[in-house]
Amino acid sequence: MATQQLIKSVPSIPHTPKELERQPLVLNGRGIGWLSDHIAGVAEGRTPKWWWTAFVPSFLIMLVCFSMVLYLMSTGVGVWGLMIPVAWAWDITNFVFWIGIGHAGTLISAILFLLRQRWRTSINRAAEAMTIFAVICAMVFPLIHIGRIWLGWWLLPLPNANSIWPQFRSPLLWDVFAVSTYFTVSLLFWYMGLIPDLAVMRDRAKSKIRQMLYGLGALGWTGSNRHWSNYEKAYLLLAGLSTPLVLSVHSIVSFDFAVSQVPGWHTTIFPPYFVAGAIFSGFGMVLTLMIPLRSICHLEEVITTRHVELMCKVILATGSMVGYAYGMEFFIAWYGGNPYELYAFKNRAFGPYWWAYWTMVTCNVVSPQLFWFKWCRTKMWFVFVVSIFVNIGMWFERFVIIATSLHRDYMPSNWAYFQPTWVDIWQFVGTFGLFMTLFLLFIRFLPVIAISEVKGVTPQADPHHPLGGAKTGGHH
Amino acid sequence: MSATTKYGILAEFETAADTLHAAALVRDAGYQRWDVYTPFPVHGMDEAMGLAKSKVGWFTFFGGLTGITLGYFMIWWMNAYDYPIVVGGKPLFSPIYGFPVAYECTILLGAFGSLGGMLFLNRLPRLHHPVFNSPRFSKVTHDRFFVVIEAADAKFSDAETRKLLEKAGSKHIEEVRD
Numbered sequence A: 001m002a003t004q005q006l007i008k009s010v011p012s013i014p015h016t017p018k019e020l021e022r023q024p025l026v027l028n029g030r031g032i033g034w035l036s037d038h039i040a041g042v043a044e045g046r047t048p049k050w051w052w053t054a055f056v057p058s059f060l061i062m063l064v065c066f067s068m069v070l071y072l073m074s075t076g077v078g079v080w081g082l083m084i085p086v087a088w089a090w091d092i093t094n095f096v097f098w099i100g101i102g103h104a105g106t107l108i109s110a111i112l113f114l115l116r117q118r119w120r121t122s123i124n125r126a127a128e129a130m131t132i133f134a135v136i137c138a139m140v141f142p143l144i145h146i147g148r149i150w151l152g153w154w155l156l157p158l159p160n161a162n163s164i165w166p167q168f169r170s171p172l173l174w175d176v177f178a179v180s181t182y183f184t185v186s187l188l189f190w191y192m193g194l195i196p197d198l199a200v201m202r203d204r205a206k207s208k209i210r211q212m213l214y215g216l217g218a219l220g221w222t223g224s225n226r227h228w229s230n231y232e233k234a235y236l237l238l239a240g241l242s243t244p245l246v247l248s249v250h251s252i253v254s255f256d257f258a259v260s261q262v263p264g265w266h267t268t269i270f271p272p273y274f275v276a277g278a279i280f281s282g283f284g285m286v287l288t289l290m291i292p293l294r295s296i297c298h299l300e301e302v303i304t305t306r307h308v309e310l311m312c313k314v315i316l317a318t319g320s321m322v323g324y325a326y327g328m329e330f331f332i333a334w335y336g337g338n339p340y341e342l343y344a345f346k347n348r349a350f351g352p353y354w355w356a357y358w359t360m361v362t363c364n365v366v367s368p369q370l371f372w373f374k375w376c377r378t379k380m381w382f383v384f385v386v387s388i389f390v391n392i393g394m395w396f397e398r399f400v401i402i403a404t405s406l407h408r409d410y411m412p413s414n415w416a417y418f419q420p421t422w423v424d425i426w427q428f429v430g431t432f433g434l435f436m437t438l439f440l441l442f443i444r445f446l447p448v449i450a451i452s453e454v455k456g457v458t459p460q461a462d463p464h465h466p467l468g469g470a471k472t473g474g475h476h
Numbered sequence B: 001m002s003a004t005t006k007y008g009i010l011a012e013f014e015t016a017a018d019t020l021h022a023a024a025l026v027r028d029a030g031y032q033r034w035d036v037y038t039p040f041p042v043h044g045m046d047e048a049m050g051l052a053k054s055k056v057g058w059f060t061f062f063g064g065l066t067g068i069t070l071g072y073f074m075i076w077w078m079n080a081y082d083y084p085i086v087v088g089g090k091p092l093f094s095p096i097y098g099f100p101v102a103y104e105c106t107i108l109l110g111a112f113g114s115l116g117g118m119l120f121l122n123r124l125p126r127l128h129h130p131v132f133n134s135p136r137f138s139k140v141t142h143d144r145f146f147v148v149i150e151a152a153d154a155k156f157s158d159a160e161t162r163k164l165l166e167k168a169g170s171k172h173i174e175e176v177r178d
Helices: A032-042 A049-075 A089-101 A103-114 A118-122 A124-145 A149-155 A171-204 A208-218 A225-258 A270-296 A305-335 A339-350 A354-372 A374-378 A380-407 A422-445 A451-456 B016-028 B045-049 B056-082 B095-121 B135-141 B158-167
Strands: B006-013 B034-037 B145-150 B172-177
Touching: A032 A171, A032 A451, A049 A124, A049 A422, A089 A103, A089 A124, A089 A225, A089 A270, A089 A380, A089 A422, A103 A118, A103 A124, A103 A171, A103 A225, A103 A270, A118 A124, A118 A305, A118 A451, A124 A149, A124 A171, A124 A270, A124 A422, A171 A208, A171 A225, A171 A451, A171 B095, A171 B135, A225 A270, A225 B034, A225 B045, A225 B056, A225 B095, A270 A305, A270 A354, A270 A380, A305 A339, A305 A354, A305 A374, A305 A380, A339 A354, A339 A380, A354 A374, A354 A380, A374 A380, B006 B016, B006 B135, B006 B158, B016 B034, B016 B045, B016 B145, B016 B158, B056 B095, B135 B145, B145 B158, B158 B172
Parallel strands: none
Antiparallel strands: B006 B145, B006 B172, B034 B145
């Protein structure tokens, strides 16, 4: 059994050779009680100073986000730098950027669950929270980009005074359904994982109010095995449903581009390329958040160097796929023999936006290749710096796809150079405030690591392991 | 409180292996109304308790089936029946263009079916459960394991049941009242 390989120094088990042993998922042989105390402890007690230091600026920047939305609504989309031909500009760039970040959470919670990657348990809760908050940030942009925000409900299949319905042949409408389903299902998945941990918080609560609030969230969870049996089945099924969902969402986002006829967008490589890019950017953001989190909250024994290393490997793999896609796009543009397509790509790399293209290539193709080296994967400050590069690179990827493909369309008299206004810039910066505010509230009030899931992967939880109380080692 | 009734007997265990062993003993003794409470799902406990396979899958299946049916029906009704508009000479309805939306509806209702089915089968949410009356029970979410045999079980007898749980190796046995 896999658990038996996870812990060293238990002589009664016939062992794998020492060099094949894996580093345990929870260091120092910490027991299940320690895990409750330590993880739930992050959300208990007095609010630490670092939290306020991070929260106050985040909250203020979030207010900037709301002010920019109000300014745009009261004045009009002209306050942004977008124009014809670059009508999608920063807003859709930011939308795709945030949606992409949202993909790591479900990948970690669903796909790694189906693949039985037990290391996911230390990071899935925070990654799922990140997903939900990133999707909230993403949804801001298309909603305000429609201009008349008060008519946003026309996107939904609701009866209106004109008796007309949404047009289901449009990929933009597919996107509405994909993103809203993704948000809802991610929320359900996250909440379901939280139920047993809210029960942990309830049973530890010192004040009546905390006990009641956590108790309501825990829905009366007792830890009954009859309940666990249904719970585990439902969790497996949700993972099974979320896996095709997460792949479909960014595929559908890519249809917004690929189903159009714009050179540079109209390619069949877009769905897999977008999905790989989304996972790449999502893991980048997970690392950006987790590396400070694990050291500030002293979670190094649960989010170990091994966890960080594994995430770096995912970044290396997906970064290489993204690099392959960049190369293949150019090859097909040439091989396809379409002069407009070829022009769009030449213009992308050597036209007025060359600086954006090469920033993207440096950050997304070159920087993850450093993770071939173990030193680069295990030095936390280094991983943090690379993860920032990944975030920057993936924002530029979406900007490059949108701005360079649109700014020179079929009629040269239309050609233009898009530049953002201050409203564009603060709107985007503001969503980071929204994101960080939500994430900090999550750290303060909910268990940042799935307590009961991490307990389940310790040797102490394995009834066939000596640490789990087995009288004799080995199999039953 | 005077009018409490006896709910059952609760036995505490310290390790997953002891609990698993105890569960197998209780199952073999032929009890029906009993349960094991653990801080995390213990591998092999379903077999040790003799539980049947979970039925949550049916809820997921019917949720998903409802989703795809309603999704396609909505698209056909809105775009091909109630307000037909020809766009780009394309057919008014086709399962191909309808697929992304109908697919998302399938996943959405399938997910609600899974969570809802789990809660329904577990009879959750509930505001109270008799086991919460035991002050030691709050450790169930921490590091302790409990086996509870209900007094309503046909085979339940104060002395015999207690003896069985003692034999299983429990260091702490108490009565739970409701």
